[in-house]
Amino acid sequence: MKKSFSLILLAATMITGCVKVDIDDSVTNNGSSGGGTFGTLQEQIIATKVLTGNIDEVVELPKGKYTLKGYVFVTDRATLRFAAGSIIVSDTVQKGALIVERNSRLFAEGTETEPIIFTSGKAPGSRTPGDWGGIVLLGNAPTNRSTTPIIEGGINSQYGGNIPTDNSGVLKYVRIEFAGIAADPNSEINGLTLGGVGSGTTLENIQVSYGNDDAYEFFGGTVNAKNLIAFATADDDYDFDFGYTGRIQFGITLRDPQFVDGGDAGNGIECDNDGTGTVATPRTRPVLSNFTFCGPNGAANTAANHNFNTRWRRSTLFVLRNSILMGYQKAGFQFESDSTAQGYIDGRSSFRHNLVHAVADPYRVSSTSLINAAAVQAQAEGVDSCRTFSSADAIMLESPFNLTAPNFAPKAGSPATAANAASFTGLSNFTPTTYVGAVGSTNWLQGWTSFTPKTNVY
Numbered sequence: 001m002k003k004s005f006s007l008i009l010l011a012a013t014m015i016t017g018c019v020k021v022d023i024d025d026s027v028t029n030n031g032s033s034g035g036g037t038f039g040t041l042q043e044q045i046i047a048t049k050v051l052t053g054n055i056d057e058v059v060e061l062p063k064g065k066y067t068l069k070g071y072v073f074v075t076d077r078a079t080l081r082f083a084a085g086s087i088i089v090s091d092t093v094q095k096g097a098l099i100v101e102r103n104s105r106l107f108a109e110g111t112e113t114e115p116i117i118f119t120s121g122k123a124p125g126s127r128t129p130g131d132w133g134g135i136v137l138l139g140n141a142p143t144n145r146s147t148t149p150i151i152e153g154g155i156n157s158q159y160g161g162n163i164p165t166d167n168s169g170v171l172k173y174v175r176i177e178f179a180g181i182a183a184d185p186n187s188e189i190n191g192l193t194l195g196g197v198g199s200g201t202t203l204e205n206i207q208v209s210y211g212n213d214d215a216y217e218f219f220g221g222t223v224n225a226k227n228l229i230a231f232a233t234a235d236d237d238y239d240f241d242f243g244y245t246g247r248i249q250f251g252i253t254l255r256d257p258q259f260v261d262g263g264d265a266g267n268g269i270e271c272d273n274d275g276t277g278t279v280a281t282p283r284t285r286p287v288l289s290n291f292t293f294c295g296p297n298g299a300a301n302t303a304a305n306h307n308f309n310t311r312w313r314r315s316t317l318f319v320l321r322n323s324i325l326m327g328y329q330k331a332g333f334q335f336e337s338d339s340t341a342q343g344y345i346d347g348r349s350s351f352r353h354n355l356v357h358a359v360a361d362p363y364r365v366s367s368t369s370l371i372n373a374a375a376v377q378a379q380a381e382g383v384d385s386c387r388t389f390s391s392a393d394a395i396m397l398e399s400p401f402n403l404t405a406p407n408f409a410p411k412a413g414s415p416a417t418a419a420n421a422a423s424f425t426g427l428s429n430f431t432p433t434t435y436v437g438a439v440g441s442t443n444w445l446q447g448w449t450s451f452t453p454k455t456n457v458y
């Protein structure tokens with residue numbers, strides 16, 4: 001009886017076409033009435049242009065300008081999708097952050113001409129690092145913690161698991177600017193935080209600028225990435241910890257000499273197995289190729305906390321190939337601790353086919369007596385096809401230290417394009433290049449990046 005009545009009612013409403021009725025007689029409130037309430041979260045956000053609280057259902061937003069108000073959690077297996085060309089600003093009072101919890105996904109797929117920009121809600125000229133939190137992706141891929149960890153930054157969400165191929169969504173042609181709010185004392189949020197993020201996730205063409213902590217921090221996980229830029233980072237450009245084992249190809253750093261973390265040393269790469277240097281497994285072992293690192297290069301008024309280009313420490317393993325290290329203040333290739341040194345001596349870690357310059361020490365070793373800096377330099381130059389330079393100019397890139405319009409391409413005759421400068425022997429799942437560094441003859445930064453986020457009009 002009930003069903004046939006419903007079918008009659010449904011047939012009647014199809015004729016009049018004004019009330020939506022489903023098969024079990026319930027009337028769906030589609031937002032056209034109901035005293036100001038909205039039918040779905042998606043409709044509510046499209047109407048108000050504000051994201052706040054929990055996103056716990058599918059929300060797909062058309063191109064537009066939206067405001068993040070406070071900590072926003074994508075949770076309960078929900079997905080949140082932004083369209084190309086969207087701009088997401090933080091509320092200036094209730095500072096925003098976007099946290100994508102395990103089993104939920106973020107889709108932010110911009111294009112070369114229409115990137116998706118996450119930035120400060122303040123006016124041009126008044127934006128500062130830490131105007132908002134940042135983007136935090138949390139997944140189910142392994143970490144080396146024995147109990148399920150909680151992500152830092154006052155967020156209190158768990159991450160990690162046993163699914164290496166886990167998928168947290170897509171970030172493509174995305175800029176993240178002025179992130180890094182200090183949630184608790186000494187616990188800032190990174191521009192892009194990746195906790196246990198799996199290899200099913202896509203991270204391509206991302207620029208993090210003026211972050212008040214690290215630009216990118218990876219806590220465990222297996223996610224791969226390509227075409228990443230860290231511009232004017234306060235702390236570390238790339239920070240790896242807790243068993244990260246992914247691959248990254250094409251990475252750039254450009255540091256602002258006058259801006260650095262006041263409380264912690266800012267390194268190009270800071271890489272630990274864990275905070276106390278245990279050999280918990282999986283061991284942290286990023287596999288990196290085609291990076292161009294540009295430090296302050298001894299510019300006038302360089303702030304004191306600009307530190308090492310690569311700081312491998314606390315029992316980490318690593319692979320860094322086909323890269324340009326230049327202009328970091330205190331050291332280039334630097335490592336510390338016995339177990340970090342042992343991994344390098346054993347060949348589980350490698351540093352090959354790199355061009356190396358630093359303002360102070362191109363090679364530096366501390367907290368171990370297993371090997372010294374002179375032996376590391378001899379290994380790098382004599383066995384591992386690295387070259388060492390006494391000035392960054394000698395590496396001959398176009399204008400790598402220009403803070404508003406840098407060009408990382410090699411000049412004609414640069415050692416970055418010398419015969420056999422690059423080698424991909426033994427590296428799998430990388431795109432072979434004939435050059436070392438992040439940029440060859442095609443400038444992949446064109447169109448979607450910006451080095452003037454302080455004054456851009458959004």
Ligand SMILES: [Ca+2]
Pocket residue numbers: 188190213214217239
């Ligand atoms: Ca951090």
Ligand SMILES: [Ca+2]
Pocket residue numbers: 213214235236239270
């Ligand atoms: Ca850090």
Ligand SMILES: [Ca+2]
Pocket residue numbers: 239240241270271272
């Ligand atoms: Ca760290």
Ligand SMILES: [Ca+2]
Pocket residue numbers: 235236264265266267270
């Ligand atoms: Ca640091």
